[in-house]
Amino acid sequence: MRIGMVCPYSWDVPGGVQFHIRDLAGHLIQQGHEVSVLAPSDDEQQLPSYVVSAGRAVPVPYNGSVARLNFGFLSAARARRWVHEGDFDVLHVHEPATPSLSLLTCWASQGPIVATFHTSNPRSRAMVAAYPILQPALEKISARIAVSEYARRTFVEHLGGDAVVIPNGVSVDFFAHASPRPEWQGGTIGFIGRIDEPRKGLPVLLRALPRILEAHPEIRLLVAGRGDREEAMAHLPAESRERVEFLGVISDEDKARLLRSVDLYVAPNTGGESFGIILVEALSSGAPVLASDLDAFAQVLDGGTAGRLFASEDSDALANAASRLLGDPEARAELRRRGSVHVSRFDWPKVAADILSVYETVTDGAASVAPDERAGFRARLGLAARD
Template sequence: MRIGIVCPYSWDVPGGVQFHIRDLAEHLIALGHEVSVLAPADDETPLPPYVVSAGRAVPVPYNGSVARLNFGFLSAARVRRWLHDGTFDVIHIHEPASPSLGLLTCWAAQGPIVATFHTSNPRSRAMIAAYPILQPALEKISARIAVSEYARRTLVEHLGGDAVVIPNGVDVDFFARAEPKPEWQGETLGFVGRIDEPRKGLPVLMKALPKILAERPRTRLLVAGRGDEKEAVASLPKEMRERVEFLGMVSDEDKARFLASVDVYVAPNTGGESFGIILVEAMSAGAPVLASDLDAFTQVLDQGGAGELFTNEDADALATAAIRLLGDPERRAELRERGSKHVRRFDWSTVGADILSVYETVTQGAAAVAADERTGLRARFGLARD
């Protein structure tokens, strides 16, 4: 099958949607399908052979964050050229309602279109206001996927229609095989995310840290991600700042080793999450997870069965839970075992098969419609069958 996938966000800026698209493309290629991904990218960005650049992206505030999107006349021309050259059997657009390549592709594409909706934003006035503009493009979509029940709810409430829920995928074995790194072990809390993006929750974790260190002074917080490190620890007493170690951006391999090394992985995110791919990666690597009780996180963690939850934005609750987990190796071992079993439902062997089933359904439907149209034309003009 020839599959075209559209990435809305800049390929050179790490993010959950980009990682999902990358892993999906590589999974499909490994199965023998021909895949091309169209994505925004700076000129100097090294790209995998299956990625086609749609040009540089610009930062746009979106869903409580800043997304790097690509939209305009030049982008539209590149979309049309990519569609022409690809002659795809199916086109898979991610976030078609954002002002990005996905919306441009919806306008320009012909044939079966599958769309995945990642955003969870129950109060999106902008999406409601833009609906009359979006409607003609969205009506061309053959099948809709939502990465969680909360992303599906956003779609239903603001854009109408419905979607099948297929979660983000993870190569579970890649993380499960990771070897711990000795220097990252020993009473360590872990955090992965953009340091200077408030909704990722690092300020909440920093606020909890003094209480944690008062009870367990040997604890270290390891932070992986880009951002202003000095600003991140500015709220901490100076004597505690040395207990925070910033690792900067890490490779996929080091992220897996990082998650396999920490005693507790903390996800203090405050909102705007429709899934929680980092939770799945952490469970895959064997890290006990402590997360804010966002709806999406609660679902990923099996209502708290595969990880512990604390009240969102409550630093004291976070600190209390972290202290308890750091002092209870048996509970951590229990969470590792439960998480390792639960996470298998997110493996690409399952998720990829579900997405392929959607592709096959829409392509078969398109073929049936085309056959019916040919039959109708023959009957209308009295033509014999081939």
């Protein structure tokens, strides 16, 4: 199958959506499908062979974060050319409800379109206001996927219709078989996320750290991610700062090794999450997980069965829960056991098979159109007939 995927966010600044698209594309290519990904990127950036640059992205505040999007006349021209030259059996766009490449590509395409919605934002005035602009593109979509029930709910409440829920995928074996790093072992808590993005929750964890150290003075906090460490620790007591180690941006391999090394992984996010891929990666690595009780996180952690939950933004609740787990090896071992069973539903072979079933459904529907109608339709688009 010839599959075109559209990434709305800059390939140069990786995030959950980019990782999802990258891993899905890689899995489908391994299965013998032809995949091309259109994404914003600096033209000078070295890209994987299957990624086509649509030009540089610009930062736009969105959903409590900063989205790096690409939207304009040049981008629209590149999207039209990519669609024309790709002659795809199915087009898979991500986040078409944002002013992005995905929306531009929906406007340019006339074939079967599958859309995945990642955002969880129950009160998006921007999405409501933009609906008249979005509607013509959304009506062209053949099938809709949401990565969680909360992303589905956002889509339904703002745009109408419905979507099938297929979660984000993770290469479980990649994380499960990573080798721990000795320097990251021995009484460590892990945090991975953008340091300078408040909704990732590092300030909540740092406020809890002094109380955790009172109960467990040997503990170290390992922080991996982009941002200013000095600014992050500005309000942390001096005696606690020496127990924090900033690792900066780390590779996928080191992320897996970090998760395999820590005694406890903490996800103190404060909102704006529709899924929680880092939780699944941590579970795959065998790390006991403690996460804020966001709806999406609770769903990923099976209501608190596969990982512990604490009240979001409550640093005292975080400190109490972390201190109890750090002092209870048996409880951590039980969380590891439950997590390793639970993550099988997120493994890429299962997730990709579900997505491929959606592709096949929409392409079978397109194939039901009479041959002469398809030929005339393609001629109107100026596209050459298939071999």
